[in-house]
Amino acid sequence: MDQSALFTITYGVYILTTEVDGKMNGCTINTLSQVTQEPMRVSITVLKKNFTNELIKKSNKFSVSIVSKNASLNTIAHFGYSSGRDVDKFKDMPYILDELNNPVVEKDCIATLSCKVVKDIDLGTHNMFIAEVVNAKKLNNEEPMTYAYYRDLKTGKVEQKKDNEKKSETIEKVKDVYECSVCHYIYDGDIDFEDLPDDYICPICHKPKSAFFKVN
């Protein structure tokens, strides 16, 4: 079994948000698929430990924004690397409310979908939500960011060009990059990953250091 075979599957980068009883939250996911056209339905998978998952279980609705290839890595980090249990992710993040009252992120995105959950499938570590798309909005004609491109940006393999062709401020140097095999968190601390203590755990899904693999 060569687990790296699984990394050849093509994923995107998406910002998933919801709202319940006035509490809003969002996180990043890499799986979103259209599953049927009539009716128009999509599927997403979310780590059960995520606060957003907990909220969607109550709200039965979500918005998902398709992240642009030109997006700032800071926007992705904003939604990906902290928990809504600890911080209000919408405090300094612009959003609009859709007809389902989800906070929709348009910054750095190319399209948004508003969705009502119709099926909830327990997958052990993750939940899969199958949802009807009640509204869809195209924001611009930029390309979507693939997860492979995001990983290449993080590892410094490629440099992100802005529209004016200036180099991105996010690329500093190429160093070994480690990614959690369970939740796909990419370690980006100042200390080299190898030098982290043995009891280091993934800040997102709490898996041990051994669950990380070297990306580049």
Added chain:
Amino acid sequence: MDQSALFTITYGVYILTTEVDGKMNGCTINTLSQVTQEPMRVSITVLKKNFTNELIKKSNKFSVSIVSKNASLNTIAHFGYSSGRDVDKFKDMPYILDELNNPVVEKDCIATLSCKVVKDIDLGTHNMFIAEVVNAKKLNNEEPMTYAYYRDLKTGKVEQKKDNEKKSETIEKVKDVYECSVCHYIYDGDIDFEDLPDDYICPICHKPKSAFFKVN
């Protein structure tokens, strides 16, 4: 509702195969996702009308090959544009048998997965199969073909480079390209799509001409 928003989701191109009672078949799909890491499970969605779907319902197993960016469009067409009810797709196509006795296509692919179905979800026009990955094999380090790139190849927006940098023989001219919104079949007949009779139906999923949209 802007349906084109859905086209920004990142998909790949995959060859899905199975075997039951000695009968083998395969088709192309564009949705494959890893859904959990422990246990290692993936999801696929298949049009119910597909013969491969019918066989997987009986066999409860499948192999899926991740198509290379450098793949010949003929290989994709071989699995995508005819039904195993009418032709034996493995007659002139090389394959190997995996431990589940699935015929595995390695030609033009970069990785293969052997999977046992653990859950079957009825989605109306499609079935979703959630399956445990019992073996995974990386074949080479080529890039996966994304569905967007495949569409660009078909529409002549990009030209496929072979390793020796010769132009692909598959690109002829840029003309209007139409795609079925339900099964993603891309019309590639000699007659311009606009000139087809009004009662033209999709050869794959049998939807009417009106279900097609212009891609380029």
